Amino acid sequence: MKATDDAQHRGPATIPWLRAELLEGRMETRTARSLVFDVPGWAGHHAGQHVDVKLTSEDGYSAQRSYSIASASASGQLELTVQVVSHGELSPYLVEVMSPGDELELRGPIGGWFRWTEEFTEPVLLVGGGSGIVPLMAILRERIRTGSTAPVHFICVARTPDHVFYTNELHSVDQSHADVLVDRLYTRSGLADDARAAGRLNLHDLPPPSSGDTGITRAYVCGPTGFVESAADLLLGRGHPPTAIRTERFGPTGG
Amino acid sequence: MEQSHEFAVDGNAVAGPLSEIFAFDVTSVQVNCNHCGATNPFAEEIAYVGGPGTVLRCADCASVVGRFVKTPDSVWLDLSGSASWRIGTSQ
Numbered sequence: 001m002k003a004t005d006d007a008q009h010r011g012p013a014t015i016p017w018l019r020a021e022l023l024e025g026r027m028e029t030r031t032a033r034s035l036v037f038d039v040p041g042w043a044g045h046h047a048g049q050h051v052d053v054k055l056t057s058e059d060g061y062s063a064q065r066s067y068s069i070a071s072a073s074a075s076g077q078l079e080l081t082v083q084v085v086s087h088g089e090l091s092p093y094l095v096e097v098m099s100p101g102d103e104l105e106l107r108g109p110i111g112g113w114f115r116w117t118e119e120f121t122e123p124v125l126l127v128g129g130g131s132g133i134v135p136l137m138a139i140l141r142e143r144i145r146t147g148s149t150a151p152v153h154f155i156c157v158a159r160t161p162d163h164v165f166y167t168n169e170l171h172s173v174d175q176s177h178a179d180v181l182v183d184r185l186y187t188r189s190g191l192a193d194d195a196r197a198a199g200r201l202n203l204h205d206l207p208p209p210s211s212g213d214t215g216i217t218r219a220y221v222c223g224p225t226g227f228v229e230s231a232a233d234l235l236l237g238r239g240h241p242p243t244a245i246r247t248e249r250f251g252p253t254g255g
Numbered sequence: 256m257e258q259s260h261e262f263a264v265d266g267n268a269v270a271g272p273l274s275e276i277f278a279f280d281v282t283s284v285q286v287n288c289n290h291c292g293a294t295n296p297f298a299e300e301i302a303y304v305g306g307p308g309t310v311l312r313c314a315d316c317a318s319v320v321g322r323f324v325k326t327p328d329s330v331w332l333d334l335s336g337s338a339s340w341r342i343g344t345s346q
Contacts, residue, residue, distance in 0.1 A: 052271035111267050114282065
């Protein structure tokens with residue numbers, strides 16, 4: 001068996017690096033951009049997973065970072081949303097410079113823990129802070145793509161309305177799907193007619209877990225470390241069992 | 256014990272590099288801390304990635320449960336802080 005021989009010579013099978021060409025980009029906020037890539041050989045992914053992105057300069061120096069996938073699963077294509085990190089190595093290029101037709105390398109999909117598939121029929125609670133809503137958006141998009149009937153409650157926490165990604169899409173999904181509820185919560189300043197005063201996420205912002213026939217709510221929390229720790233504590237305080245809460249955190253080392 | 260994890264990420268962020276070493280997805284591994292006995296998914300342990308290698312700390316007590324360092328010709332794994340890794344085989 002030639003394939004086996006090859007595998008033995010190369011050692012354990014690793015996730016291969018693939019070439020990805022930027023098809024289009026669009027700004028989500030003043031400092032965040034969604035990038036759609038054409039990736040020959042990409043077989044699709046589970047919502048919530050991420051990719052490692054590698055850029056190599058002409059002198060051979062390469063920088064590598066991981067970014068959550070924002071899109072629903074598709075073969076040959078994926079979308080990332082990248083927030084600029086000051087003095088970051090990759091994000092300023094991805095957000096401000098990279099043009100359609102430019103290429104980079106990526107590998108994935110990575111991560112089997114923080115993921116959602118249509119096989120999960122329980123209600124879903126998504127709690128995202130800042131750019132932490134990216135993998136949660138993938139879950140929402142996958143839920144809609146697959147026609148799953150799992151109820152989704154998506155809580156997006158941002159500094160101000162200007163900091164929310166996917167504004168139009170979230171609004172239209174919220175309006176057109178009876179079993180999808182989208183809450184936008186602001187920590188610094190909100191809209192004039194908001195019933196909720198701007199401020200940090202608190203216990204009253206979060207629903208209790210569902211129970212009974214639908215199964216226990218699956219909660220996914222993603223954001224900066226401090227946000228994730230406090231949101232996870234609040235969910236526990238709200239009665240969500242620890243085993244039903246999955247978290248993903250990122251720190252200022254991103255970029 | 257509460258520590259500041261302001262500069263930390265989590266195990267999700269190191270799964271890509273570790274996929275070069277392990278044939279399974281590390282994020283779903285249940286890591287048992289040798290210091291406090293807590294068991295947490297690898298994905299939710301605390302990861303420090305800024306140094307020459309990666310340090311993984313227990314999400315409960317912050318003890319080091321794993322160290323991973325890549326040199327030009329080798330990869331070093333120090334798992335002495337883990338009592339066990341439970342690797343699921345069902346998926």
